[in-house]
Amino acid sequence: MSEKAVVIKNLYKSYGEGANKVEALKDINIEINKGEIYGIIGLSGAGKSSLVRCINLLEVPDSGSVLINGKDITKISLSELRKERKNIGMIFQHFNLLMNSTVYENIAFPLKLVKTPKAEIEKRVSELLEIVGLSDKRDVYPAQLSGGQKQRVGIARAIATKPDIIMCDEATSALDPETTKSILDLIKEINRTLKVTVIVITHEMEVIKAICDRVTMLEEGRIVESGGITDIYIEPKTDTAKKFFKAIDTELDNRVYQKALKEPGRIIKAVFRGEGSTDPCISNMIKKYDVDAAILLGNIQSMENMLVGTLVLRINGANTDEAINYLKENDVLVEVLKNG
Ligand SMILES: Nc1ncnc2c1ncn2[C@@H]1O[C@H](COP(=O)(O)OP(=O)(O)OP(=O)(O)O)[C@@H](O)[C@H]1O
Numbered sequence: 001m002s003e004k005a006v007v008i009k010n011l012y013k014s015y016g017e018g019a020n021k022v023e024a025l026k027d028i029n030i031e032i033n034k035g036e037i038y039g040i041i042g043l044s045g046a047g048k049s050s051l052v053r054c055i056n057l058l059e060v061p062d063s064g065s066v067l068i069n070g071k072d073i074t075k076i077s078l079s080e081l082r083k084e085r086k087n088i089g090m091i092f093q094h095f096n097l098l099m100n101s102t103v104y105e106n107i108a109f110p111l112k113l114v115k116t117p118k119a120e121i122e123k124r125v126s127e128l129l130e131i132v133g134l135s136d137k138r139d140v141y142p143a144q145l146s147g148g149q150k151q152r153v154g155i156a157r158a159i160a161t162k163p164d165i166i167m168c169d170e171a172t173s174a175l176d177p178e179t180t181k182s183i184l185d186l187i188k189e190i191n192r193t194l195k196v197t198v199i200v201i202t203h204e205m206e207v208i209k210a211i212c213d214r215v216t217m218l219e220e221g222r223i224v225e226s227g228g229i230t231d232i233y234i235e236p237k238t239d240t241a242k243k244f245f246k247a248i249d250t251e252l253d254n255r256v257y258q259k260a261l262k263e264p265g266r267i268i269k270a271v272f273r274g275e276g277s278t279d280p281c282i283s284n285m286i287k288k289y290d291v292d293a294a295i296l297l298g299n300i301q302s303m304e305n306m307l308v309g310t311l312v313l314r315i316n317g318a319n320t321d322e323a324i325n326y327l328k329e330n331d332v333l334v335e336v337l338k339n340g
């Protein structure tokens with residue numbers, strides 16, 4: 001089995017006492033594999049940042065354990081803890097750059113902290129500037145950079161000491177959609193080429209869909225759903241998951257669909273997975289079972305490794321049962337929304 005970068009077991013975290021007590025995290029269990037991009041998603045106040053601070057041990061959990069590379073960091077000495085923290089790079093929403101220092105100095109900062117020799121710092125920072133595409137901005141101050149460029153500096157700084165894990169807490173929330181995409185691409189590239197485990201914390205499903213392999217969904221301090229993102233998209237178990245994915249269900253109040261509900265014919269929702277075209281399957285079904293099919297709604301979601309297509313179809317004919325079975329046999333997930 002693949003090794004675990006992070007294992008969180010029965011973690012509880014609260015703030016305050018008595019009537020003011022806030023239970024921010026309740027019985028959290030998460031296992032993150034080495035080298036994967038893992039998403040933590042939830043609305044404001046769900047407990048995401050609390051979880052981040054428990055993982056990098058800026059916050060001490062009430063109970064439970066946090067294992068980083070197999071070592072329980074709730075049980076180690078302060079000096080060991082400082083060493084372990086270097087293993088985790090942080091990327092922040094508001095970049096947290098030193099405004100009176102140049103790009104070079106910002107990236108060199110964590111290397112100076114661990115007393116890296118000057119010549120080595122010089123070499124490493126040049127490498128990092130290359131990785132994040134800012135070689136020409138080396139002597140510029142943060143105020144002269146765009147948001148996306150600032151975050152590139154933040155990323156270079158986070159990976160400067162070659163950590164095994166990087167955590168991004170709302171790293172793209174202050175950026176426009178296009179810049180978000182380029183930053184996510186960069187994070188993905190760093191994950192692939194440097195084999196860093198990445199933990200992405202966000203309230204945006206678009207971010208999760210773009211780069212994550214797996215995701216945990218938090219609501220009011222509890223895990224409501226965990227798993228591969230395509231699995232959660234295809235078969236969300238909770239309303240929270242459905243809301244986050246804005247799955248096709250939320251479009252079912254659409255006029256075309258509402259009108260079709262009043263007309264004869266069965267209505268089905270068919271979910272297709274994979275890179276292949278959905279066409280042959282549908283047209284084969286129509287030919288083979290002599291059914292009429294009208295598309296009422298359709299959408300395609302692009303996930304990290306897969307395309308997921310959803311079609312809402314009205315099918316008429318004598319053999320609609322067989323037609324539905326045919327789709328199922330061809331690995332299509334079918335839900336009957338209206339029966340005749
Ligand atoms: N230092 C603190 N003292 C008291 N309560 C806190 C503290 N930090 C967080 N909380 C509370 O814990 C709960 C979870 O907060 P947290 O910051 O972890 O949520 P979040 O998911 O990161 O939210 P956001 O998306 O707004 O950043 C909230 O109810 C919050 O008010």
Ligand SMILES: [Mg+2]
Pocket residue numbers: 048049050
């Ligand atoms: Mg937060």
